[in-house]
Amino acid sequence: MDKFRMIFQFLQSNQESFMNGICGIMALASAQIYSAFDFNCPCLPHYNLAYGLGILLVPPFILFLLGFVMNNNVSMLAEEWRRPQGQRGKDPAVLRYMFCSMAQRAMIAPVVWVSVTLLDGKCITCAFCTSVSVETLGNTSHPGLPQEEMKRVLARIPCKEIYDGQELIANEVAVRYLRCISQALGWCFVLLMTTLAFLVRSLRPCFTQAAFLKSRYWSHYIDIERKLFDETCTEHARSFAKVCIQQFFEGMSTDLAAARCHPPRKATADAGEATEKLLGITDQGTMNTALKSWHRCKPALHLHPPALPSGNGWMGEEQSHTHSPVPRREVAAYYSGV
Amino acid sequence: MDRFRLIFQYFQSNSESVMNGICGLLALASVKMYTCFEFSCPCLLQYNMAYGLGIMFVPPVALFLCGLILNRQSLVMLEEWRRPRGRRKKDVAVIRYMCSSIIQRAMVAPVAWIIVTLLDGKCLICAFSGSVDPDKFVGFANTSPVQVQQLLAKVPCKDDELMRNNTSRKAVSRYLRCWSQALGWSILLIIIVAAFLARWLRPCFNQATLLQARHWSNYIDIEQKIFEETCCEHSRLFAHKCILHFFESMRREIKLHSFSLPREGEKDEGEEDLLRGITDQDQVNKLLKMWYYEKPPLDISQATRR
Numbered sequence: 001m002d003k004f005r006m007i008f009q010f011l012q013s014n015q016e017s018f019m020n021g022i023c024g025i026m027a028l029a030s031a032q033i034y035s036a037f038d039f040n041c042p043c044l045p046h047y048n049l050a051y052g053l054g055i056l057l058v059p060p061f062i063l064f065l066l067g068f069v070m071n072n073n074v075s076m077l078a079e080e081w082r083r084p085q086g087q088r089g090k091d092p093a094v095l096r097y098m099f100c101s102m103a104q105r106a107m108i109a110p111v112v113w114v115s116v117t118l119l120d121g122k123c124i125t126c127a128f129c130t131s132v133s134v135e136t137l138g139n140t141s142h143p144g145l146p147q148e149e150m151k152r153v154l155a156r157i158p159c160k161e162i163y164d165g166q167e168l169i170a171n172e173v174a175v176r177y178l179r180c181i182s183q184a185l186g187w188c189f190v191l192l193m194t195t196l197a198f199l200v201r202s203l204r205p206c207f208t209q210a211a212f213l214k215s216r217y218w219s220h221y222i223d224i225e226r227k228l229f230d231e232t233c234t235e236h237a238r239s240f241a242k243v244c245i246q247q248f249f250e251g252m253s254t255d256l257a258a259a260r261c262h263p264p265r266k267a268t269a270d271a272g273e274a275t276e277k278l279l280g281i282t283d284q285g286t287m288n289t290a291l292k293s294w295h296r297c298k299p300a301l302h303l304h305p306p307a308l309p310s311g312n313g314w315m316g317e318e319q320s321h322t323h324s325p326v327p328r329r330e331v332a333a334y335y336s337g338v
Numbered sequence: 339m340d341r342f343r344l345i346f347q348y349f350q351s352n353s354e355s356v357m358n359g360i361c362g363l364l365a366l367a368s369v370k371m372y373t374c375f376e377f378s379c380p381c382l383l384q385y386n387m388a389y390g391l392g393i394m395f396v397p398p399v400a401l402f403l404c405g406l407i408l409n410r411q412s413l414v415m416l417e418e419w420r421r422p423r424g425r426r427k428k429d430v431a432v433i434r435y436m437c438s439s440i441i442q443r444a445m446v447a448p449v450a451w452i453i454v455t456l457l458d459g460k461c462l463i464c465a466f467s468g469s470v471d472p473d474k475f476v477g478f479a480n481t482s483p484v485q486v487q488q489l490l491a492k493v494p495c496k497d498d499e500l501m502r503n504n505t506s507r508k509a510v511s512r513y514l515r516c517w518s519q520a521l522g523w524s525i526l527l528i529i530i531v532a533a534f535l536a537r538w539l540r541p542c543f544n545q546a547t548l549l550q551a552r553h554w555s556n557y558i559d560i561e562q563k564i565f566e567e568t569c570c571e572h573s574r575l576f577a578h579k580c581i582l583h584f585f586e587s588m589r590r591e592i593k594l595h596s597f598s599l600p601r602e603g604e605k606d607e608g609e610e611d612l613l614r615g616i617t618d619q620d621q622v623n624k625l626l627k628m629w630y631y632e633k634p635p636l637d638i639s640q641a642t643r644r
Contacts, residue, residue, distance in 0.1 A: 083630060083631075083633065084630075084631050084632065086631055086632030086633050087632055087633065087634060087635040088632075088633045088634065088635050088636060119375060119376075120376070121376070121378075137382075170499070172495070172497060172498060173381070173382075173498075176378055176379070176380050176381055176382075176495065177380055177382065177385075179376075179378045179380075180378065180379075180380035180385060180389050183378070183389075183393075184388075184389065184392060187392065187393070187396045187397060187400070188396070190397075190400050191396055191399060191400045191403075194400045194403040194404055194407070195403060197403075197407055198403045198406060198407055201407055201413065202406075202412070202413075202416055205413060205416040205417040205419075205420050206416065206420045209417060209420070209421070217569055217573060220569070220570060220573050221573040221576065221577060224570075224573050224574050224577045225577035225580065225581065228574070228577045228578055228581055229577075229581055229629065232581055232585070233626075235612055236612060236613065236614065236616065236622075238612075239612040239613050240613065240616075240617070240622075243613070243617075300619070301618065301619030301622075302617070302618045302619060303613070303617035303618070304617075
């Protein structure tokens with residue numbers, strides 16, 4: 001037990017490192033997905049741009065949404081945002097803190113995808129091969145081609161096997177040029193992102209440290225409170241179920257005994273624990289009736305105190321646990337002023 | 339159990355070793371990134387130098403910033419630097435010590451990248467192939483200046499049609515790679531000698547101040563960790579009390595409004611306690627609805643006073 005408490009404490013106090021770990025795993029997963037992905041440029045003038053930019057921009061968006069979905073705290077944020085005010089004020093700073101920390105973590109996998117894509121170069125080569133400047137890179141001795149024909153030839157640059165414009169512009173030259181641009185863009189993007197992350201992280205202690213400590217404490221509090229409430233409800237449900245089922249069996253055996261005109265058998269002092277656990281059901285017929293009754297009509301979700309008699313003449317299929325209506329109405333009529 | 343406690347304590351007291359570990363991992367990651375990266379020199383006169391030097395210097399800057407971001411101590415240092423004075427003096431020596439140790443650790447990955455780049459040679463060949471003196475190499479000596487520049491720019495690309503069978507290309511390439519590796523090894527030697535001297539000569543200067551600075555920087559780090567843990571523990575207890583108080587209030591409401599007979603319970607006390615007086619589907623629904631619509635105030639002074 002102590003061990004679990006220690007691990008719980010470690011994870012709780014290091015909740016941030018736990019989230020960071022998940023974040024790192026998603027980043028590695030996105031790099032792995034890219035390397036496993038089989039990139040196939042269509043090599044047609046009007047489709048290249050759409051395909052290239054699509055592969056560059058659509059998966060990051062999906063990864064961003066996935067980052068939010070996989071974060072357990074999203075439902076907590078939504079709950080805190082939408083709850084009625086009641087007796088507890090809502091602090092927008094706490095909501096902002098929760099949203100920002102989630103968004104920051106969800107951004108990492110998309111940034112990794114875009115960086116890896118740009119550094120690899122295939123997407124940009126595919127998307128912008130028709131915009132390569134033939135005057136600077138191509139063979140100047142070649143006579144000019146009409147615009148459409150030129151585009152068709154240039155569109156085939158990424159597909160070496162079917163490229164037929166070697167005299168116009170050498171395939172390697174164009175690919176090298178485009179890949180160089182792509183890699184330069186990629187490294188600039190990486191530098192920009194790390195600079196942004198550095199600024200966000202280092203400017204915070206300089207300006208808003210006190211507010212930050214407050215928001216962090218209360219966001220942890222909301223999380224812990226929700227977990228503890230769920231635990232308490234689970235414990236309560238367990239006890240409720242236990243008592244409900246016990247009362248069902250007891251009621252069953254009492255009613256059966258009443259129907260057969262036998263007095264309910266009182267447990268003798270020396271009967272032992274096993275007899276008590278039998279709950280008064282000691283023959284096959286009774287057990288079968290009990291099981292059928294459990295399936296056909298489950299008892300009401302209402303535990304009655306043990307002092308009140310509950311025999312309402314169960315015969316056959318009717319359930320035996322309806323309380324006399326008066327107290328029930330009382331209970332149902334109150335509205336809480338808590 | 340004891341082992342967990344030991345490991346926990348180790349991590350708590352030795353954040354320096356954790357930082358060293360992260361620093362080493364980042365250096366390995368930078369070498370791995372370089373090997374995975376597909377270097378492709380554009381082999382065009384105007385772009386070669388920019389590309390070559392860019393690949394040599396831009397990733398180290400990004401790695402340096404990464405090293406600062408991943409280091410927990412940089413936040414601690416910033417907080418200590420910017421905090422209001424209050425009742426605790428600020429010691430500049432401590433802040434300086436923390437700053438220098440953070441920067442030293444963050445420099446390891448960029449230096450690893452630069453050295454690996456130089457020892458590999460591709461970057462320098464790409465950047466400076468156009469600046470080589472063509473008269474030194476037989477194949478390029480007798481061509482016009484404009485053409486020779488174009489040819490030299492294509493030296494890094496082995497598979498280019500002009501360069502495929504050119505022996506002078508190999509000569510230029512070897513020449514530049516030799517310079518690049520010499521530079522790489524020299525830088526490595528200088529850094530190691532500097533680190534060795536710094537480490538060895540340090541006890542000769544200001545050892546006492548150094549010990550103090552190290553102790554107090556460790557202290558600040560541990561103090562912050564323990565403060566965060568205490569806050570977590572406190573919020574857990576706070577939540578526990580708040581929820582119990584909420585259930586108690588519900589139980590009181592129910593007792594107030596229901597007229598059921600007092601129980602002469604033979605039920606064991608454990609079950610009663612856990613049920614907290616809520617024994618009906620309606621009551622449970624009411625409780626859950628109340629929890630959503632009107633969360634209790636964050637005030638358990640009543641509960642703790644009892």
